[in-house]
Amino acid sequence: QKEVEQDPGPLSVPEGAIVSLNCTYSNSAFQYFMWYRQYSRKGPELLMYTYSSGNKEDGRFTAQVDKSSKYISLFIRDSQPSDSATYLCAMSVGDSSYKLIFGSGTRLLVRP
Amino acid sequence: NAGVMQNPRHLVRRRGQEARLRCSPMKGHSHVYWYRQLPEEGLKFMVYLQKENIIDESGMPKERFSAEFPKEGPSILRIQQVVRGDSAAYFCASSHTPETYYGYTFGSGTRLTVV
Numbered sequence A: 001q002k003e004v005e006q007d008p009g010p011l012s013v014p015e016g017a018i019v020s021l022n023c024t025y026s027n028s029a030f031q032y033f034m035w036y037r038q039y040s041r042k043g044p045e046l047l048m049y050t051y052s053s054g055n056k057e058d059g060r061f062t063a064q065v066d067k068s069s070k071y072i073s074l075f076i077r078d079s080q081p082s083d084s085a086t087y088l089c090a091m092s093v094g095d096s097s098y099k100l101i102f103g104s105g106t107r108l109l110v111r112p
Numbered sequence B: 001n002a003g004v005m006q007n008p009r010h011l012v013r014r015r016g017q018e019a020r021l022r023c024s025p026m027k028g029h030s031h032v033y034w035y036r037q038l039p040e041e042g043l044k045f046m047v048y049l050q051k052e053n054i055i056d057e058s059g060m061p062k063e064r065f066s067a068e069f070p071k072e073g074p075s076i077l078r079i080q081q082v083v084r085g086d087s088a089a090y091f092c093a094s095s096h097t098p099e100t101y102y103g104y105t106f107g108s109g110t111r112l113t114v115v
Helices: none
Strands: A004-006 A011-014 A019-025 A030-038 A045-050 A054-058 A061-066 A071-076 A085-093 A106-111 B005-007 B010-013 B019-024 B031-037 B043-050 B053-056 B065-068 B075-079 B088-095 B110-114
Touching (some): A004 A085, A011 A019, A019 A085, A045 A061, A071 A085, B005 B088, B010 B019, B019 B088, B019 B110, B043 B065, B043 B075, B075 B088
Antiparallel strands (some): A004 A019, A019 A071, A030 A045, A030 A085, B005 B019, B019 B075, B031 B088, B043 B053, B088 B110
């Protein structure tokens, strides 16, 4: 079993839709959680990070962490075609926060 | 302020040759991390280096792979006697402190193809 599970998609939605991307994890020691966006043939770009249960909002993006369920989500409001990319969740434990454990990524396609 | 710079962007090597991948961290950053991404997979941690020191190489294959970050110049990931299974995208990232709970910035990667 992988430490971090992520549905590979692809997820296809119409422009303007609310998108929900999710990851589950098995290691209860994970403390820090991040979401990265990766366009084709590019490096991952950090979108959001959080280290506590609950919600964190940044513009059209909301990151949600439920440590009791070992479940994290990224919501994208008013999705745009430019949001079409692969979204990777990543997490780490406290004493080696530099070592990110990534999900395999969810491909998102926002149709105009 | 330039971001993390990696070169070459694309590298083709025949089986048995050596591959050298270079990473210049962001200005002022002395911590470098290398990750490998196989097709349709997430990134896998390989190694964490500070200037002249390897801090954590727990993700490096035991043979053929090595990494360095000299006092002067870029960090180098070296793969000797490459095999087809080494074909992947290799990304590096950098930070100015080892406390990276807020994530870090990646370069655009080097795509290695072994033929």
